[in-house]
Amino acid sequence: MEYRHKSSPSPRKFKVVASARKVMLTVFWDSEGIVHIECLKQGNTVNSERYIYTLRKLSVRLKCVRPTKHAILHHDNAKPHTSRQTEEALHKMNFIVLPHPSYSPDLAPSEFYLFPKLKDHLRGNHYGGDEDVEAAVRHWFRQKCVDFFTDGMRQLVRRWQLFVDRDGDYVEK
Secondary structure, eight states: OOOOOTTSOOOOOOOOOOOOOOOEEEEEEETTEEEEEEEEOTTOOOOHHHHHHHHHHHHHHHHHHSOOSOEEEOOOOOHHHHSHHHHHHHHHTTEEEOOOOTTOGGGOHIIIIIHHHHHHHHTTOOOSSHHHHHHHHHHHHHHOOHHHHHHHHHHHHHHHHHHHHTTTOOOOO
């Protein structure tokens, strides 16, 4: 019960709006385009076991779309990416892993380039479910030309150079 003076206006009641659901998206890409995409079902989390499963799928996919002897992988320092099990699996799959400084999303091309552009495209749209979101994401990626992905990798090189030039200081836009 709320106590207020009779002449006071009634308190405002706010309408509850359902918040937007989020879809966990894992994307592996290079200067030529998308190599592998996975959407995680609602309520699931990425742990080492799940990440290794994804890396195995990536390894198979790479043999088809980018048949090289060794693939170079750049990922951040999230626990599933740096666990002993993951490091052993990466070694067995012959991935070369680039180092990534802790707490440096400014040096992760998906964080500073790919995802912001994707979010801008998806913002304001309404989707019936996770499958519709995944279809929209895949469609958006298919529409991108090679130059789009090459530009993202060029920005990574530029940011790494700034990082080195600044002795590891944060790289801004």
